[in-house]
Amino acid sequence: MDLVYLILQVIINGILIGGVYALIAVGLSLIWGVMEIVNFAHGDYLMAAAFFSFIFWSYMGLDPLISLPLVVVIFLFIGFGTQKFVMKRLIDSPTLITIAATFALSLIIRYGFFVVFKPDYRVIRDPLLQGSLHISSISIPIAKMVTLLIAIITMILLFSFLKYTKKGRAIRATAQDREVAKSLGVNVEQIFLITWGLGIACVGIAGAMLSTFYYVFPLMGVTFVLIAFASVTLGGFGSVHGAIFGGLAIGLIQQFGGTFVSPALKDVFVFGVFILVLIFKPKGFFGKY
Amino acid sequence: MYSYYIRGKLKKNVIQVNDGDVKMKKEWKRISFFLMTIMLASTLSGCIGEKEETPAPTTPAPVEDIKIGCIWPLTGDLAAYGAANKRALELAVEIINNKYPDLNLPLAASEGLPNLGGAKIKLIWGDSRGTPEEGRSAAEYLIINEEVVALLGCYQSAVTETASLPAETYGVPFLNPDSSSPTLTERGYKWFWRCTPKAxxxxxxxxxxxxxxxxxxxxxxxxxxxxxxxxxxxxxxxxxxxxxxxxxxxxxxxxxxxxxxxxxxxxxxxxxxxxxxxxxxxxxxxxxxxxxxxxxxxxxxxxxxxxxxxxxxxxxxxxxxxxxxxxxxxxxLFPQDLVTTKALTVKLNEMMDERYGKTFDDPSARAFTGLFVLADAINRAGSTDPAKINAAFAETNIPGEKMILPWAAIQFDEKHQLKAGGYxxxxxxxxxxxxxxxxxxxxxxxxxxxxxxxxx
Amino acid sequence: MKNGMNFFKKGKWLFLILIALLLLPNFLKDEPYVLHVCIIVFVYVSLAQAWNLIGGYAGQISFVNHTFFAIGAYTSTMLLIYLNLTPWIGLFVGMAIAGCVAYVLGFQILHLKGHYFAVATIAFAEIVKLLFLNWRGVGAAYGLSLPLKMPSFYYLMWSSKLPYYYIFLLVAIISTILIYTIDKSKAGMYFRSIKQDEDGAKHKGIDTRYYKLLAFVISAWICALVGTLYAQYILYICPRSCMDIMISTKCILIVLFGGLGTVAGPVLGAVILIPLAEYTRIKLGGGGQGWDYIIYGLIILVIVLYQPQGVYSILRRCKKNVQKMLRS
Structure with missing residues (x-):
């Protein structure tokens, strides 16, 4: 493989894994932007979604791609539930309180699955999406490619929902200024409910797609959540295209750093660039809506 | 400043309220002081009283359970290994404590440890959570509060390193069946033994x-x-x-x-x-x-x-x-196909499958062997005196046919490391x-x- | 200083508790495990006080405190291993380095708002951890085992736990008094006003950047101090154990549980949560089930949902009610 192919391969790897990060980050970004809540349990919702896909596969033989709509609907309601039973009480709480609440949720979800499913590593075997496309000496894993595609579709849908529907506009208004939105007759409580539902549904998609090429394990969320934080902050919270930009940027930095410098330090590059960006652009690349 | 204003106002209110009943407050203070003293005194006397009582009941009991502390990552990202080891060790305890004359394992034929009047083995579990500090504190807990006779553990080398510190300090034998870091036996510890090959x-x-x-x-x-x-x-x-x-x-x-x-x-x-x-x-x-x-x-x-x-x-x-x-x-270390020719392993695997629906794998086979090495040493020592157990370890010689692993024999060298045993x-x-x-x-x-x- | 004396005058209560704490080890001679838990409680009282300063008073949610802790531990250990320097000096070198790092880092990122600051500190902590994991000079993933010297005051090493108990108790008391002094001082006021409304504070003429940096650096000092002593106690440090983000997270939970921005909060939090964690680990964790974490999570959730001011406020309310009852 000569250098051109190598660089191409690295770019492809970076974009593909970046798509995964972006898909994970977009739900986080939505909740973060509208409600100013950093969801520390985000990685655990991701894990739960992957587990749901796995359960559908192992008990009903449904491929993750087929059970995807089911998982999304389930997670929409899980999101509603989270808002209704937990986060509703914390709407005007300080940042720290919400961090602690979501962290507690994260412990409960993570170890709840741990208790029920035991710490075994599971992989969905022979999913519909498997293998790779090989173009000359470049390989493109199909599962990750489809994930990127679904990430883009999700983001387009979400973007148009926020931009062109009445509810979407209300969400954006709430994100901009909660009090003003309230005075304009927006039902803020309902908006929060929708936001949580959508945010968790997005992570449901991410988890379901992840289960096609990643192992399913009760503690898997931890590995993704930090990267998701970085993606969201890099793009600027509350912005949908910011999340995809952040995810892709981080994927590319990680792959370039890991391949050409040192794999052990690949996350150092990610977090290093991330801090530099924050220092010079304290609100990330794309601010709020 | 707004915040200052609020604080000032609040303070005034508090003072106003308190002004009314300064006496009451003093009274309250005195009462609480008194209560506190009583509480403290009672807890202290409780401590002392307990201490005097404890030695009395230990003497008459003829056959006590032999407590062995087991430290493995039961939670955390390595919990799968801990769970597998736990299953294997429970089976090992069952075999040692009851009669299994058809199994060619040390102590299987007898009930309990014959040299200690048929004493039974009891495992006390400590969770290392896969971190060195937790491993150490679990070891301390087991040694001090549970008064275990010996310790087994801990899979990860880093955890074994710290968990064996208290064992060394308090003089409790520590048998490590599954960590491969070479430095562990290079430390020259007196109470640390390892029955697995090094990395x-x-x-x-x-x-x-x-x-x-x-x-x-x-x-x-x-x-x-x-x-x-x-x-x-x-x-x-x-x-x-x-x-x-x-x-x-x-x-x-x-x-x-x-x-x-x-x-x-x-x-x-x-x-x-x-x-x-x-x-x-x-x-x-x-x-x-x-x-x-x-x-x-x-x-x-x-x-x-x-x-x-x-x-x-x-x-x-x-x-x-x-x-x-x-x-x-x-x-x-534990090739399953090799030992299927061994009736012992076939039988043990069947028992394992019957009980837990899982078979032996490498870590659990090593933990399983570890417990037998330990029980054998305690049995030969004839007592739970740590010095005697330590001496018995040095003379360990379990022949290859009496264990589940495909080694020639289990013997320790002068550094307390397993002599033979390859991969x-x-x-x-x-x-x-x-x-x-x-x-x-x-x-x-x-x-x-x-x-x-x-x-x- | 005057404020410091006030701390003791505040009640005979505190004095009594102090005496009890000083005498306690006499009754625990045969219970080193309980002594160990006490020491861990003191460690977390100090660390939580440090976090309380930057998070509870100045309102900056920092996830980087464990890095300062690790800097303290690594500095003194490296000096001890390579230069055979007493940890008593290493302690101050560690504090100095941690202070410098905190200053430079704080200078760069303290202007970030809310979540951004929190996430930036997480990123920085991860960078340091990864660098240490790959830096052969400081033992990389092997970690550093402290050379076993003769137990002595000079090397800050003892074979018994008793001296450690008193040292950590002393550090816990010092950090609590320090926070108390700050709480009563002008700087404390400034911190609180920054937390409440940073722009407002700026308009009123408070040099917010300076005060935030001050809180950050003092917080780092305390962490580094505890780090050095902790390394001397545990005798083995590696990036995965002492640069674990759970250390900072635990501090935050302790402060939240006890009461944010109060002197008593971190003390209460550590005294309740650490033994509770130990207890659940031993009673429930032994089953290999992870139930202990679930219970931990539930407790935090309940506190956050129903008593966000922490346990300290409950106690205060109880006290008031009792007073009312006594009065009537």
Missing amino acids: IDWTRNALEFYTDINEKFDANLHTYGIFNEDTLWGVESGDWLEYWADEFGFEVIERVQYPHETPDLSAEVLRMKQANPDLVHIAGYISDSILYVKTMKENNWLPKMVMSGEMIQMSDFLDALGDDGNYFCLTI VIQQIQDGEYYTVWPWELATRDIIWPMPSWDER
């Missing part, structure tokens, strides 16, 4: 295997690549592999150290693919090994052979990968593990080199 041993065996392959197939293998995770175990394994590769005349052309449990390994695999060595070794836990295999497949690349540690013998590996797991090699190499063929090296022990011929992804 150096399997790294050397792996390189010996490749040398043999070169001879047998005239394979002309020369270049070597290492994936190792950035934990104590991973780095140490990588260092030793590099050392032995050098000794045996192989050239390490790429060594990739990667973060443990990273979400993505494509950069690592791409780097290795770029270097394209003949042989690759993965020194990583099972989660990362699964991801490596998947990523190598995505990248449509395989070297002539990929070898990994014993962790890929955990049933999860093949459950997770299915046919893609075929043809990978692993260094292992064999297995290859996964048709979803089963077959021993392929040393040649004389092989149950199947090796498929060499690994077929590439396209040829499968």
Whole structure:
């Protein structure tokens, strides 16, 4: 493989894994932007979604791609539930309180699955999406490619929902200024409910797609959540295209750093660039809506 | 400033309220002071009283349970290993404490430990959570509060390192059946014993295997690549592999150290693919090994052979990968196919399957053996006196046919390290593990080199 | 200083508790495990006080405190291993380095708002951890084992736990008094006003950047101090154990549980949560089930949902009610 192919391969790897990060980050970004809540349990919702896909596969033989709509609907309601039973009480709480609440949720979800499913590593075997496309000496894993595609579709849908529907506009208004939105007759409580539902549904998609090429394990969320934080902050919270930009940027930095410098330090590059960006652009690349 | 204003106002209010009943407040203070003193006195006297009482009941009981502390990661990301060990040890306790005359294991035929009047073994579990501090505090708890006779544990070398500190301080024998870091027995500890080979041993065996392959197939293998995770175990394994590769005349052309449990390994695999060595070794836990295999497949690349540690013998590996797991090699202490000829192991595996629906794997077989070594030493010591147990350890000699592992015998050298005991190499063929090296022990011929992804 | 004396005058209560704490080890001679738990409680009282300063008073949610802790531990250990320097000096070197790092880092990122600051500190902590994991000079993943010297005051090493108990008790008391002094001082006021409304504070003429940096650096000092002593106690440090983000997270939970921005909060939090964690680990964790974490999570959730001011406020309310009852 000569250098051109190598660089191409690295770019492809970076974009593909970046798509995964972006898909994970977009739900986080939505909740973060509208409600100013950093969801520390985000990685655990991701894990739960992957587990749901796995359960559908192992008990009903449904491929993750087929059970995807089911998982999304389930997670929409899980999101509603989270808002209704937990986060509703914390709407005007300080940042720290919400961090602690979501962290507690994260412990409960993570170890709840741990208790029920035991710490075994599971992989969905022979999913519909498997293998790779090989173009000359470049390989493109199909599962990750489809994930990127679904990430883009999700983001387009979400973007148009926020931009062109009445509810979407209300969400954006709430994100901009909660009090003003309230005075304009927006039902803020309902908006929060929708936001949580959508945010968790997005992570449901991410988890379901992840289960096609990643192992399913009760503690898997931890590995993704930090990267998701970085993606969201890099793009600027509350912005949908910011999340995809952040995810892709981080994927590319990680792959370039890991391949050409040192794999052990690949996350150092990610977090290093991330801090530099924050220092010079304290609100990330794309601010709020 | 607004905030100051509020504070001032609040303070005034408080003072106003308090002004009314300064006396009351003083009274309250006195009462609470009095209560506090009483509480303190009672707790103190309680402590003292308890202490005087405790020695009394211990003397008359003739046969006490022998408490053995077990420290393994029961929660955390290595909990799978802890759970497997727990099952194996519970079975071992069952065998020791009850009569199983048909099993050729030490102490199986008798009920309990005969030299201690048939005393039974009781396991007390401590959770290391896979972290060194928790391991140490669990060891302390077991030694002090549970007064265990001896300790067993802890799988990860870093945890064993700290957990054996209190054992050394308080003079409690510590038997380690499953950590491979060489430094553990180099510390010169008096109470620390290890009945498993060191990391150096399997790294050397792996390189010996490749040398043999070169001879047998005239394979002309020369270049070597290492994936190792950035934990104590991973780095140490990588260092030793590099050392032995050098000794045996192989050239390490790429060594990739990667973060443990990273979400993505494509950069690592791409780097290795770029270097394209003949042989690759993965020194990583099972989660990362699964991801490596998947990523190598995505990248449509395989070297002539990929070898990994014993962790890929955990049933999860093949459950997770299915046919893609075929043809990978692993260094292992407990080759199941080898011991199926051994009636003992067949029987034990059946018992295990019947009870828990799982069979022995390498870590659990080692933990299982560890408990027998320990029980045997206590039995020969004839008492729970730690000094006597320690002396009995030095004279341990369990012959090969009396254990589940394929070793010649269990004996300790002057550094408290297992004397003999090497690794064999297995290859996964048709979803089963077959021993392929040393040649004389092989149950199947090796498929060499690994077929590439396209040829499968 | 005057404020410091006030701390003791505040009640005979505190004095009594202090005496009890000083005498306690006499009754625990045969219970080193309880002594160990006490020491861990003191460690977390100090660390939580440090976090309380930057998080509870100045309102900056920092996830980087464990890095300062590790800097303290590594500095003194490296000096001890390579220069055979007493940890008593290493302690101050560690504090100095941690202070410098905190200053430079704080200078760069303290202007970030809310979550951004929190996530930036997480990123920085991860960078340091990864660098240490790959830096052979400081033992990389092997970690550093402290050389076993003769037990002595000079090397800050003892074979018994008793001296450690008193040292950590002393550090816990010092950090609590320090926070108390700050609480009563002008700087404390400034911190609180920054937390409440940073722009407002700026308009009123408070040099917010300076005060935030001050809180950050003092917080780092305390962490580094505890780090050095902790390394001397545990005798083995490695990036995975002492640069674990759980250390900072635990501090935050302790402060939240006890009461944010109060002197008593971190003390209460550590005294309740650490033994509770130990207890659940031993009673429930032994089953290998992870139930202990679930219970931990539930407790935090309940506190956060129903008593966000922490346990301290409950106690205060109880006290008031009792007073009312006594009065009537």
